[in-house]
Amino acid sequence: MVNRLVNSTNFDLDFHYINERIIELEKVLSKYDIYNENKFREWFKDFRKIYGKNETNLRLYIVFALIYFVGLVFVANYILNEKSFISKYSKSIIKIKELEEKIENKFRILKIGEINYFAPIISLSEREDLPFFDELINRISSTLFKSNINPEYIFDYFIQEIVSPIFRHKSGEYYTPPFLVKKMVDEAYSFGEKTLDPCCGSGNFLVGIIKFILSQERSEEEKISAINKIYGFDINPISIYLSKINILFLLKDIASEISLNLYAFDFLFQIRNDLNGKFDLIIGNPPWYTYRDVDSIELQEKLKNLAERLEIKPRPKNILNLEISTLFFFKAKKSYMKNKAKIFFVITKGVITGSHASRFRNFKGFGDIRIWVFDKKIEKIFNIDFICLYAQKSQILEEPSLYEIPAYHFALEHNDINMNNYNTIDLKLKKEEILVPFSIEQKGEKVFIKKLISKEKLGDLLPLKESYYKDLFHKGADLNPRNLIFVKFQNVNDLLVKINPDDRIFKRAKAPWNKKEFEDEIIEKKYLFKVLKSTELVKFHVYNYYDVFLPLLKNNLSFNYVNLDKNSKEFYNKINNLYLRYKKETTTHNSLMENLNRWSKLINSRQTSKIKVVYNNSGSILNSAVIQGDFLITGDLSFYNTTNLNEAYYLSAILNSNILTEQIKIMKSSRHIFKLPFNISIRKYNLEIFTHQELAKLGKKGQEIALSTSKNALKKNKDKFSKYKIQNILKKELKSVLNQIDELLIKELKL
């Protein structure tokens, strides 16, 4: 796997040049068998815990070595005031050793010696000339130091530019812009409080708090005492090294008086009894990766057990979406916060909307909860919808049904501001509102708090009553990896076809399933199945399908490997081996067929039924269609099988209605829709009831209109046909049908 370790944005760090040098050094280090060096092995052991087995490699080692060496040059330049270090030393690596000793002697508190992963590179440069690496360090350092970024944020910028998002996603290394840090520190930190950033990264929150302390009208003693109450943890030793350097840069004049309470430490699974229940404030931005992103079964197990111990473990169907940040929130309360202590995190919006966080939202043992929400332009800084979540540890158990959480919406003070992370950006309070759960579900001891919505919107929600159909709709089958089974075919004869991968499925395919793994394979035609996905679903119609190879019998979808026809058995063996080679360590299926039929979503009688009603499992608009014939349904659709065509049309009319889409928008958390429509009391179809008859007629009419409209649109502009286009045409064509449906539904659903 060749990862482009470094990406380039708008800064003149020449990443193409850096990449080439890194590849060059990788060759030299491999030649000198770095893999057998103890220090490299030590690094590998520590960093594999952070980035996982697939991403931890020699290139990543070199990138962190670069960061470490540039860090030393930073100390020389900005703390030892040896401005000429860069130019003076062509053979900088050797000089770096001297520099390490000098820094160690001058600033014992930095404990530079703790980081010695990269000693093999230094000793190699003593034996073998590495001019290109010297030059690399000098060029990066001089470019960074000439930038207009404040020195204490240079490494925030450098790490986020030089470590590719693929790696940073694994450890959640997306740093908080200083302008947001300042606003949060001003809101939550009071002078002299014992404060911890449990995942401090390059130290933006620690720097923010120290700047706050230094800006106060207080004596030097008071300031030093307050500074010595600031703590930072991070699982990445290099992050701690950078935090130390940034803080020393701010406090170099009083270095001898301060203690740098910064520790390379796994906040979730390591223990510091001496700091138990000692903090007044926990502030920061915990990693935003999920249980699904973890590629170690062992770590997944530990995370699941920790979530259970913290009483926030999601339901099994949501466990893959467990957000590691929610563990940080409750771990802080359980182990580090004093009673009445405060916690203030930047965190994904998913924790207040997603069904995977419905136990987290009990906020058990917390009070005075407040939420900061931001305009889209501000949300862009992280490319994921985020909030700031404030709470206070409290022993008073609050009744979930009573809780109302104030939410403060912030917008940019000046809309024309350039949203560069390092600019001073002022935020203004745009509005305040109260958030409440749209419903609360009790299952035995466990309480599940549904998505938080604004109290105003609660009034727009139809009465919630579980529908008769809730447990009758099922998700389709996750027919993945698609690059192995989605095909286009040509007939060879009545029984055989020649297959190649279907180009359509590669648009959004991710590694390792984004490659065409076969060409011109011959299989028996009887193993080709027609399959529907949500990508071609519009109101009342699915305008196209896919051909998929499945080693199953058509009549009952049974899988009998031994009896597979020769060609198809060979092909299945081929794709099955590819699946087993590339699958994640945490994926427990022992064959491709087992994976295709996970949770028995493929091999079941529902899939073989001739009449189905489908709707999309995610998205912001609810579309539904009645499907007749031999079509299998994939996992991005949910479906109900029936023998009653009118019942099918009745359901598709309701599911396509504007009313249901509005209700879904209020209730849905992130993109997922799944069973939400059935929180509304859609009644069992009854042909005696006039409204039901009318809805069925309108469902049929909607299908006729959608069918003819798509056909005409396809005929008119075959090449430029798109879902977006057909949906726009349908909006007009179906307007009257959808209005009639809404009129009927208003009466029906309020009954």
Ligand SMILES: C[S@@+](CC[C@H](N)C(=O)[O-])C[C@H]1O[C@@H](n2cnc3c(N)ncnc32)[C@H](O)[C@@H]1O
């Ligand atoms: C989103 S960054 C935040 C850094 C810094 N607080 C900021 O806001 O700029 C998350 C940090 O969490 C660290 N981290 C990930 N897992 C951790 C763990 N189990 N214990 C401590 N730190 C962890 C990562 O290394 C990363 O630096």
